[in-house]
Amino acid sequence: MMNSTLTISRLTKRFQGVSALSEVSLSLGPGMRVALLGHNGAGKSTMMKIILGLIPFDGGQVQVCGAAPGSARARAQVAYLPENAAFHPALTGEEQIRHYLSLRGESPRRASELLERVGLGRAAGRRIGTYSKGMRQRVGLAQALIGRPGLLVLDEPTSGLDPVSRRDFYALLDGLAAEGAAILLSSHALTEVEARTDRILILSQGRLVAEGTLSDLRRRAALPVALIVTPAPDAAAALAAALPQARQADDGTLHLTCAQTEKLALLAHIATLGPQVADLEVIPPSLEDIYSHFSRRDGQ
Numbered sequence: 001m002m003n004s005t006l007t008i009s010r011l012t013k014r015f016q017g018v019s020a021l022s023e024v025s026l027s028l029g030p031g032m033r034v035a036l037l038g039h040n041g042a043g044k045s046t047m048m049k050i051i052l053g054l055i056p057f058d059g060g061q062v063q064v065c066g067a068a069p070g071s072a073r074a075r076a077q078v079a080y081l082p083e084n085a086a087f088h089p090a091l092t093g094e095e096q097i098r099h100y101l102s103l104r105g106e107s108p109r110r111a112s113e114l115l116e117r118v119g120l121g122r123a124a125g126r127r128i129g130t131y132s133k134g135m136r137q138r139v140g141l142a143q144a145l146i147g148r149p150g151l152l153v154l155d156e157p158t159s160g161l162d163p164v165s166r167r168d169f170y171a172l173l174d175g176l177a178a179e180g181a182a183i184l185l186s187s188h189a190l191t192e193v194e195a196r197t198d199r200i201l202i203l204s205q206g207r208l209v210a211e212g213t214l215s216d217l218r219r220r221a222a223l224p225v226a227l228i229v230t231p232a233p234d235a236a237a238a239l240a241a242a243l244p245q246a247r248q249a250d251d252g253t254l255h256l257t258c259a260q261t262e263k264l265a266l267l268a269h270i271a272t273l274g275p276q277v278a279d280l281e282v283i284p285p286s287l288e289d290i291y292s293h294f295s296r297r298d299g300q
């Protein structure tokens with residue numbers, strides 16, 4: 001495919017007869033942020049290892065920046081951040097990044113600029129042993145940025161980070177994507193990828209069972225929409241009678257569900273109840289609901 005940073009076509013991988021990936025196809029263009037979701041054992045790490053050229057595959061094709069995975073050309077373009085990036089605790093952030101720059105044949109002087117970029121400018125002179133987990137992940141990201149990679153492969157990059165560190169981390173990724181880097185990240189934190197990625201891929205038992213934007217997946221899953229209606233003071237009984245299908249919660253609100261296709265008709269009906277309604281909330285299916293819909297295991 002033209003202008004594709006990563007192209008995977010009908011990729012198959014078996015481990016001693018166990019099928020880890022079956023006929024997986026996908027493509028990632030420059031600047032795309034893609035989340036790879038799946039249960040434990042779904043095949044996410046296997047796919048990342050194949051993209052990085054660390055393990056061979058049995059069938060299909062993989063092109064990384066136009067080259068074979070693991071080739072010198074592909075390696076020069078791909079950066080990888082493992083889930084728990086480990087560094088020498090006695091080195092400072094600056095020393096560690098200078099070291100990696102020298103290994104890659106680049107000027108160690110770029111270390112400060114890279115650390116500044118990931119928000120570690122002020123901590124650059126401190127030993128990594130004193131860094132928080134979020135700061136260590138940033139050192140990992142600074143390392144991944146060496147050589148301006150076209151593709152970033154991030155294995156659960158935000159696991160163990162607090163909400164503010166997560167937000168900062170995604171803001172950094174947004175900046176990199178805006179500069180043209182394609183980003184493939186795996187995550188179990190569904191609600192955060194919901195807002196921070198362009199496309200979602202769901203792997204289940206080695207098969208790509210869903211792919212698209214969240215609204216694509218939402219439409220395809222066709223899960224029910226929930227509505228919460230708050231009665232006006234003294235109107236609870238009348239409202240409950242007008243909405244017999246609703247369940248009354250302990251706080252007095254009325255909870256309803258309906259198919260996507262019936263939503264507008266139900267809203268129109270509630271609108272006719274006028275002053276009996278104090279408030280109305282429409283809650284679309286969450287990414288968790290959509291994820292479980294697509295990744296149901298056999299027999300569940």
Ligand SMILES: Nc1ncnc2c1ncn2[C@@H]1O[C@H](COP(=O)(O)OP(=O)(O)OP(=O)(O)O)[C@@H](O)[C@H]1O
Pocket residue numbers: 015016018019020038039040041042043044045046047
């Ligand atoms: N080296 C190996 N030898 C044998 N089987 C393997 C090997 N590596 C992975 N597998 C199997 O391949 C399947 C996919 O594993 P993989 O590690 O890719 O899943 P994952 O989606 O990354 O899971 P997790 O979320 O737990 O990291 C699993 O059934 C796993 O047991």
